[in-house]
Amino acid sequence: MFRKLPASLTPTEESPGLRVKGGTKYSRSQGDYVCGGCGAEDHANGDTDVKALVDDYTANHGPAHRGGRR
């Protein structure tokens, strides 16, 4: 069953997760997450910051809340 995708790509408490939008020649990449595990959220702009945000989410949030690690 598919949920209707939100018009905005920004994650919300109702729809937690990690969203990354690649930059173009005219815009910087953007990243946002809302963690479904602990409710933390963060936002970043620019390749370097977005990469750090993805690493943070992957290492500390989202899937990291499941399984043995926390």
Ligand SMILES: [Zn+2]
């Ligand atoms: Zn978390």
